[in-house]
Amino acid sequence: MIQNWMPESVSTFGGDIDSIIRLIFYIVGVWFVAVEVLIVYFAIRYRRRGPRQAAYLKGDSWREASWVLIPVAIVLVLDLGLDVAGHAAWETEKLTLPTAEYEVGVSAKQFNWEFVYPGPDGKLGTEDDVTIENELHVPVGKVVRLELSSKDVLHSFSVPNFRLRQDVVPGRVIRAWFQADKPGTYEIQCTELCGFGHYTMHGNVFVQTQQDYDNWKRDNLKPASAAGAQ
Amino acid sequence: MSTAVAAGAHAHEHHELGFIRRYIFSTDHKVIAKQYMTASALMAILGGLAAYLIRWQLAWPETDVPGWGPFGPENYNAYITMHGTIMIFFVAMPFLLGAFGNFLIPLMVGADDMAFPRLNALSFWTLTVASTILVVSMFLPEGPAAAGWTGYAPLSANALYTGVHWGQNLWILAIAAEFASFLMGGINFLVTTLNMRAPGMSLMRMPLIVWTEVTASVLFLLSVGPLIAGAIMLFLDRTMGTGFFLPDKGGDPLLWEHLFWFFGHPEVYVVALPGFGIMLEILSVFSRKPIFGYKMIVYSTITTGILSFVVWAHHMFVSGIDPRLATPFSITTILISVPFAILVFCMTATLYGASIRFTAAMLFALGGLITFILGGVTGIFLGSASSDIYMHGTYFVVSHFHYVLFPTVFFGGFGGLYFWYPKMFGRMMNETLGKIHFWGTFIFFNCVFIPLFFAGLGGTPRRLYEFSNYEMLAHLQPLQVMATWSLIGLLIVQLPFLFNFSYSMFRGKVAEKNPWHANSLEWTLDSPPPHPNFPTPPRVYHDPYEYSVPGMSEDWLPQDQPMPVGAATAAGK
Numbered sequence: 001m002i003q004n005w006m007p008e009s010v011s012t013f014g015g016d017i018d019s020i021i022r023l024i025f026y027i028v029g030v031w032f033v034a035v036e037v038l039i040v041y042f043a044i045r046y047r048r049r050g051p052r053q054a055a056y057l058k059g060d061s062w063r064e065a066s067w068v069l070i071p072v073a074i075v076l077v078l079d080l081g082l083d084v085a086g087h088a089a090w091e092t093e094k095l096t097l098p099t100a101e102y103e104v105g106v107s108a109k110q111f112n113w114e115f116v117y118p119g120p121d122g123k124l125g126t127e128d129d130v131t132i133e134n135e136l137h138v139p140v141g142k143v144v145r146l147e148l149s150s151k152d153v154l155h156s157f158s159v160p161n162f163r164l165r166q167d168v169v170p171g172r173v174i175r176a177w178f179q180a181d182k183p184g185t186y187e188i189q190c191t192e193l194c195g196f197g198h199y200t201m202h203g204n205v206f207v208q209t210q211q212d213y214d215n216w217k218r219d220n221l222k223p224a225s226a227a228g229a230q
Numbered sequence: 231m232s233t234a235v236a237a238g239a240h241a242h243e244h245h246e247l248g249f250i251r252r253y254i255f256s257t258d259h260k261v262i263a264k265q266y267m268t269a270s271a272l273m274a275i276l277g278g279l280a281a282y283l284i285r286w287q288l289a290w291p292e293t294d295v296p297g298w299g300p301f302g303p304e305n306y307n308a309y310i311t312m313h314g315t316i317m318i319f320f321v322a323m324p325f326l327l328g329a330f331g332n333f334l335i336p337l338m339v340g341a342d343d344m345a346f347p348r349l350n351a352l353s354f355w356t357l358t359v360a361s362t363i364l365v366v367s368m369f370l371p372e373g374p375a376a377a378g379w380t381g382y383a384p385l386s387a388n389a390l391y392t393g394v395h396w397g398q399n400l401w402i403l404a405i406a407a408e409f410a411s412f413l414m415g416g417i418n419f420l421v422t423t424l425n426m427r428a429p430g431m432s433l434m435r436m437p438l439i440v441w442t443e444v445t446a447s448v449l450f451l452l453s454v455g456p457l458i459a460g461a462i463m464l465f466l467d468r469t470m471g472t473g474f475f476l477p478d479k480g481g482d483p484l485l486w487e488h489l490f491w492f493f494g495h496p497e498v499y500v501v502a503l504p505g506f507g508i509m510l511e512i513l514s515v516f517s518r519k520p521i522f523g524y525k526m527i528v529y530s531t532i533t534t535g536i537l538s539f540v541v542w543a544h545h546m547f548v549s550g551i552d553p554r555l556a557t558p559f560s561i562t563t564i565l566i567s568v569p570f571a572i573l574v575f576c577m578t579a580t581l582y583g584a585s586i587r588f589t590a591a592m593l594f595a596l597g598g599l600i601t602f603i604l605g606g607v608t609g610i611f612l613g614s615a616s617s618d619i620y621m622h623g624t625y626f627v628v629s630h631f632h633y634v635l636f637p638t639v640f641f642g643g644f645g646g647l648y649f650w651y652p653k654m655f656g657r658m659m660n661e662t663l664g665k666i667h668f669w670g671t672f673i674f675f676n677c678v679f680i681p682l683f684f685a686g687l688g689g690t691p692r693r694l695y696e697f698s699n700y701e702m703l704a705h706l707q708p709l710q711v712m713a714t715w716s717l718i719g720l721l722i723v724q725l726p727f728l729f730n731f732s733y734s735m736f737r738g739k740v741a742e743k744n745p746w747h748a749n750s751l752e753w754t755l756d757s758p759p760p761h762p763n764f765p766t767p768p769r770v771y772h773d774p775y776e777y778s779v780p781g782m783s784e785d786w787l788p789q790d791q792p793m794p795v796g797a798a799t800a801a802g803k
Contacts, residue, residue: 005687006620007702020617028607035578035603042581043596046517047588053785054778055583059523059576068523068575075571079564082614087557089616094553110391153385154483156548156623160689160702163620169484169550170384171477187702191623191691193378195391196303199695 001025010182010207011162016089018163023085027078093164097177100145102138105129108148108155108168111197113188117221130221134203137220139213140183148174156192159205167192180207255355257347258761259332262354264654266328269354273320273361278721280313289707289714291696303695304393307376310693312368314379315401318501319408320361322639326504327412328357330646331419331443333654337752338437340428340770342762345421353414360407367400375401378693380494383475383486387467402465409454409461416447428751430770434528435789437750437774438521441528442507445535446500453496453539460489487549491542498634499538503531505638506573508646509595513577515649515748516592517584518785520775523576530569537566547615548622556615563613570606574599585778585785589746590664591649597672598641605633608683626686629679636675644671644727651734652741656757659738663730670723677716681709747786750774754790 002025009018046054059065103124105116115136119128124147138144148157150170157176158165166176180186188203208216253261286295287306295301301309332350336343344350367374374397377386381401389395423436423444463474464486473479475486514521521527543551543559577599586592608630611617621627644667651659688706690697697703697710744753751768752759768790776787781796 002687005684007689017616017620020614021611021620024610024614024617028610032603032607035574036600039578039581039596039600042578042584043586046581046584046586048518048585054518054585056520056778056780057522057579057583058520058775059526059579065523065526067579068526068572071575072568072571076565076568079567080561082564082610083557083561086560086614086616090553090556090560090619093616093619094556153391154382158623158691160620165548165619165622167549169477171482172550174550187700189689189691189700193307193382193385193693195385196307196376196393198307198693199303199697200699202699 007160008182009161009163010180010184010186011164012179012181013089013093014161014163016092020082020086020089024082027082031075097145097175098143098179100177101142102144104136104138104144104146106136106146106148106157106168107131107151108157108190108194108201109151110153110195111190111201113157113190113201113203115203119221132220134188136188136203136205137213137216138180138205138207139210140180140207143177143179146176146178148176153194154192155190155194155201158189158191159186160189161186162205165191180205183207183209183212255351257343257351259336259344259347259350260654260759260761260763262350263329263331263333265354266324266332266357269357269361270321270324270329273316273324276365277313277316277321278724280309280316281717282721283309284313285714285717287695288697289711291698304373304376306695307378307392307693308368308373308394308397311375311378311401312364315364315375315405317635317639318379318497319405320357320364322501322635323408323412324357325643326501326508326639327415327419327443327446328354330439330504330508330643330650331415331447333650334437334752335419335422335440335443336426337653337755337759337763338440338750338774339423339426340431340751340764340768341422341426342764344418345426346418349414350418353411353418356407356411356414360404360411363400363407364404367397367404370397370400373397380490381464381486382490383464383467383481383483384477387464387475387483387486389468399465399468402461402468406458406461406465409458412450413454416451419444419447420451428764428768428770431789434525435770435773437507438510438524438527438531439504439507441531442503442510445531446503449496449503449535449538450500453493456489457493460486484546484549484551487546488542491545492539495542495545496535496538498631499534501635502638503534505598505642508642508649509598510577511750512591512595512645512649513580513599514775514777515746516587516589516595517580518587518777519580519584520773520777521576522579522582523572524773524775526572527576530572533569534566537562537569541566541613544613544615544618547618560613560615564610566613567606567610574603574606589648590659590661590668591645591746593665593668593672594641594645594648597668598637598645601633601641601672601675602637605630605635605637608633621686623691624686625682625690625692628692629682629686632679636679640671640675644668647731649746650752651731652745652757653752653755654758655735655738656741657734657736657738658741658745659734660730663726667723667727667730670726671720674716674720674723678713678720681712681716685709685713744788747784749776749786749788751789754788 105124107114112133115132117130118124148168150168155168162178164178186205190201283295287301372394376392376394385391466472467474473481475481475483541563544563547556611621648664685706690703741757770789771792774789778785
């Protein structure tokens with residue numbers, strides 16, 4: 001139900017995040033409806049109908065307090081259940097870094113994403129790296145590791161379709177990863193206020209089949225000295 | 231009690247003073263309360279104007295705003311910053327703490343004035359200085375602060391990044407002065423409550439609004455220190471070239487986030503708890519029933535306060551902090567649902583078997599409870615770290631915190647105004663206009679923020695000037711339009727309130743001492759109460775929620791009247 005409002009999930013861990021969101025939605029949904037219905041029912045049922053006296057209930061005895069404490073105990077148990085369920089998804093996305101099959105540097109600046117690709121030597125941080133603005137090309141089904149850094153202020157790297165979000169902090173290199181499982185073009189948002197051009201800080205992830213990706217790579221990932229490179 | 235005597239003596243000379251000492255530089259807590267109320271109302275108009283400008287831009291991007299003109303991205307960033315800063319620091323706090331706390335605490339605990347009446351006046355005038363600084367910053371050529379109300383560094387730490395120089399500096403000074411003001415106010419609340427209660431007014435006989443105001447003050451006193459230090463560091467970074475938050479000088483932007491949210495999260499409860507306190511008072515009076523579970527509510531309030539100090543990192547799950555911190559902070563955050571569940575269930579149980587009178591005040595209290603619950607449950611999506619990865623920084627968050635703050639500040643606050651207006655001004659407000667005001671506010675508020683939950687679920691980031699860069703958001707634009715029309719409606723339905731409030735002050739029906747048949751001590755006094763408050767010192771015999779006591783002919787029993795012998799037995803005392 002709640003998923004219909006969310007963009008399609010196309011990463012391996014996206015489903016785990018969605019399951020948690022769904023679980024929370026159903027649990028709090030039941031409580032929300034139950035309490036609201038009860039309040040509205042009481043408000044109508046116990047409206048003033050002349051000078052009749054209301055019940056004198058202070059909730060001081062354990063017997064009366066249990067009307068509140070038993071539901072609260074259930075809330076507590078559900079809370080702890082959500083903590084446990086939520087931890088598993090968090091662990092997958094944020095605490096584990098599977099072996100990278102593909103690495104890209106992401107350098108954020110007001111108001112662009114710079115993607116730094118390894119050149120022909122296949123390594124990041126060497127002289128033949130190629131920088132392309134606002135376009136991230138990755139092969140489908142491969143574990144992609146991002147090395148996020150910022151040249152100025154805070155930014156946040158977010159791809160809603162991947163259920164991936166990570167703030168980018170100047171002075172640090174923060175690692176994130178994803179594995180996209182469906183080819184397509186997905187939008188990259190900056191979700192931390194970064195200045196007047198914040199709303200223009202937009203990019204795209206192109207998730208490509210291996211074939212398409214190899215073609216793109218052949219044409220674009222040449223060292224800076226070679227002709228035609230950006 | 232020498233302080234009380236001194237306050238009393240001072241007040242006697244007070245009556246011979248002229249207009250200025252009596253109404254402008256007064257030390258009477260009731261006058262100061264009205265001054266706070268006026269200040270917060272003026273700032274609320276500014277905050278509402280900012281909301282209108284922002285929402286117009288979001289619905290119909292880059293069109294001239296009617297009555298204003300062009301509204302560029304630099305204006306947008308400035309006005310979202312002003313909206314947040316004004317509404318939290320210059321509306322919610324002066325209204326709920328400054329106005330209600332000042333007016334009610336001495337009257338309800340049976341004191342003649344605050345413990346430190348002059349400090350109280352100084353606190354208000356410091357707030358006036360703070361507000362003035364903030365308003366002046368809006369008229370600077372390069373505009374006011376534009377780094378968001380959270381002022382995240384490095385955006386806020388170097389003028390290079392926003393192009394705003396003195397606007398941001400003045401923002402820091404205004405915030406710092408506001409903190410100083412509420413530190414003084416908080417000390418007054420705490421000392422008055424601890425030292426100046428009337429005989430018989432034990433802590434467990436205090437009205438819940440007093441409990442929530444004092445808990446809020448203590449939270450503020452304990453949490454604001456680190457942020458004052460942070461504000462000084464930020465000011466030095468901007469003006470003296472230090473680098474506390476600038477990585478190229480060895481500083482760390484995350485330090486600001488920690489300092490800000492260590493204060494910022496307790497601040498939510500500083501605002502929310504007094505709002506709940508007001509709703510609780512109203513619920514009991516118009517249900518004609520004792521509050522269900524008084525002690526449970528007191529303990530929940532205190533528990534919420536303690537927990538609020540160990541949840542701040544839930545604002546920072548994806549900020550780059552050690553990811554192993556997420557689960558511990560998720561657990562503490564979600565745990566806050568327990569004391570709030572107790573509070574909400576106790577309020578619901580108070581309605582059971584009641585005899586409810588739907589006055590404007592009661593409608594606002596019920597409306598506040600009903601809307602707050604949605605704010606509470608949507609918090610779970612953000613408290614769970616894994617779900618927060620998706621929700622963080624979207625309109626879902628925007629809707630969530632508006633559903634937490636609007637019900638407590640405005641539903642609670644308006645309810646409190648309709649309820650205590652006769653005591654404050656000696657006249658009644660018009661009930662019909664009050665009900666129109668309630669239904670308009672209730673419907674339009676929900677129509678602003680329910681669509682925005684869905685915009686957030688669809689992946690709309692907050693704080694964007696416009697969305698046309700994003701193909702994935704195009705189909706969500708109608709939600710933005712609906713929210714804006716509803717906001718315009720929400721602003722318009724405040725007009726009957728403004729009229730009612732000012733007209734009733736002169737033409738309203740003259741109020742009796744106790745028009746609602748309520749129990750707490752302020753209702754034993756004339757409307758409005760004299761200064762000093764209590765011509766004869768009151769004596770308190772029981773808690774303030776003794777409504778519909780079995781065996782009594784009246785369904786209320788003021789706190790200064792002993793429980794009749796037969797009734798006491800019947801009530802199981």
